[in-house]
Amino acid sequence: MTYDIHGSWELKTGMQTALEDPSNPQLSLKGAMAAWITRGLSPSKAMLGLAMYGRTWTLASTSDTGVGAAATGAGQAGPISQEPGILFYEEIEPLVTTGGYTATLDTPSSSMYAVNGDQWVGYDDPSTITTKVNYAKAEGFGGWFFWALSQDANDALVNAAAAA
Numbered sequence: 001m002t003y004d005i006h007g008s009w010e011l012k013t014g015m016q017t018a019l020e021d022p023s024n025p026q027l028s029l030k031g032a033m034a035a036w037i038t039r040g041l042s043p044s045k046a047m048l049g050l051a052m053y054g055r056t057w058t059l060a061s062t063s064d065t066g067v068g069a070a071a072t073g074a075g076q077a078g079p080i081s082q083e084p085g086i087l088f089y090e091e092i093e094p095l096v097t098t099g100g101y102t103a104t105l106d107t108p109s110s111s112m113y114a115v116n117g118d119q120w121v122g123y124d125d126p127s128t129i130t131t132k133v134n135y136a137k138a139e140g141f142g143g144w145f146f147w148a149l150s151q152d153a154n155d156a157l158v159n160a161a162a163a164a
Helices: 029-038 089-097 126-138 156-163
Strands: 047-051 053-059 071-074 086-088 102-106 111-116 119-123 143-147
Touching: 029 126, 047 126, 053 089, 086 089, 089 111, 089 119, 089 156, 126 143, 126 156, 143 156
Parallel strands: 047 143
Antiparallel strands: 053 071, 053 086, 053 119, 102 111, 111 119
16 A cells, blocks of 8 residues: 555644655655565565545644644544545635645655645645556556545546546
8 A cells, every 4th residue: 555654643734645755755656566576576566555635634834834844633523524634625625726725746756735724634636646547657567556436526536647
């Protein structure tokens, strides 16, 4: 499993599906896949797991909003996910397009995060899914999978993966 690397069980924000993490390379997709492959797993038998949901936090301060910002706990539950700490992509997409959240690409992790006040969510969008699928192809992995298809927004993430 190469998602849920970070979550609201930690009191600082983080990317749950970081492609790379310069501060801790083991806590990344590349680090996880390399650990299996160096132990003898054939890349062609490895599957890259991607998430159709984001991990959320409530920020400790609205002046510190980046990756690694201090948090007080889980972000607010969404109307569909109904669980603090998680928003489905179908909930995130409208928050970013019309709901007042400001989205930012975190280049090292090839992941997105969005902030509105003290609410923070790290997630993948079609562009970051494309980057991660292209990584899986370049490494010769057996493929990739999503958890869970029902959490997509109008098949945006599935279509991005298929087109990569």
